[in-house]
């Protein structure tokens with residue numbers, strides 16, 4: 001079962017409720033629970049699912065509740081109680097809880113990174129980075145508690161004040177993916193919480209352990225129990241949260257297909273919805289680029305996190321003059337990447353998250369071949385020794401990929417890079433833009449004019465100059481255009497607008513009826 005949170009730390013304010021004992025459905029497995037209505041509890045149905053290490057499927061992390069609508073119902077009821085209390089807590093006090101969350105994440109960074117790598121595979125350097133992104137988000141949110149600004153502006157009438165301010169909204173449904181098991185929940189929940197909302201959190205079923213530890217930390221830091229609910233399970237749990245009439249705000253990161261159906265429900269129910277979805281991000285390398293830099297950038301962008309980032313570099317657009325040289329060097333370097341258990345020193349690339357993800361990558365390799373692209377690296381499962389126990393796949397590169405081909409257009413979410421040759425800057429930009437997604441883009445060049453053209457002409461939410469497509473910083477707005485998003489941004493200062501409702505107040509202290517737009521107008525001073 002989930003280990004009760006240590007309260008020995010000086011930062012602990014109140015001991016969170018301990019998890020109840022439960023009969024393990026799989027002999028010897030640790031049994032974890034939901035956190036609903038202030039208690040660690042099993043699913044109402046008693047059903048569970050197993051969480052396994054994708055680098056070694058014989059390593060069972062534990063079992064988690066396979067929840068259903070009944071559990072979601074209880075969670076929403078409790079979160080409403082939490083909201084009633086938390087929304088009245090002063091925002092600086094709310095921010096202070098998040099500062100303590102940041103302190104606890106700092107203290108437990110290595111431990112969380114280790115359990116996260118065990119659960120989803122990316123190497124320890126990356127899971128430490130994931131925790132760091134959560135720490136950065138916590139400390140940023142903590143200061144926002146003292147800055148949730150509105151505006152006071154002049155009224156057009158005498159003896160009258162006009163001002164805007166923010167109000168909390170209610171219960172937020174938070175649905176998160178496996179690839180950033182800590183960072184993405186923090187991007188959503190910290191702003192939601194500092195704005196005074198309560199959260200019903202449904203993490204991806206591949207990473208329930210990280211989510212459990214995250215909620216333990218929130219409670220240890222002093223978040224009142226009803227304010228956060230953790231409901232484990234599969235897509236039907238997310239669907240029940242999205243469709244619940246008392247969840248007015250939904251934030252989702254995941255596939256464009258799932259985002260579309262969430263959007264349909266939220267549209268019908270007039271809900272506020274933030275979507276972060278697919279990407280087909282390109283790194284463009286122009287003839288004048290620093291090739292060493294470009295090479296390091298594409299290896300990190302394409303094969304970091306085994307290509308399982310929505311910001312991953314899945315297309316490499318090479319100008320003719322550097323095409324052959326860079327491609328040859330890239331193929332050589334890709335072959336030297338060390339695959340393995342992310343918890344082992346020296347591993348560059350971990351496994352894919354599960355077998356279905358690996359099968360999807362295999363399908364795209366077949367599609368690439370059928371489309372006539374030239375496979376120049378990888379293309380098969382990585383096998384032999386310990387690799388046989390996990391979902392490993394070789395870093396894969398296709399050359400001569402045709403712009404417009406499925407391989408070049410569709411999100412694969414794996415270690416597959418498509419190389420497209422172009423003649424000119426204009427052609428490179430056109431190829432970059434000719435996809436339905438628009439999250440991040442990258443241009444390697446020494447030309448300042450082309451750099452600024454890229455910033456203004458590439459249709460993505462983020463453009464990097466001389467840096468890879470991954471690595472957005474937590475204190476800047478994050479999100480994409482076209483079918484990557486729906487216009488909202490996470491991170492930075494903008495996300496606080498999503499999680500708060502703007503209200504306007506007018507105070508008339510003239511003692512008379514003053515009629516706006518009628519009794520005064522510009523140009524008629526006393």
Ligand code: UN1
Pocket residue numbers: 133179180253308309310311312469470471472473
């Ligand atoms: C994601 O892949 O869903 O910019 C998020 C980056 C990370 C976040 C990725 N900071 O690559």
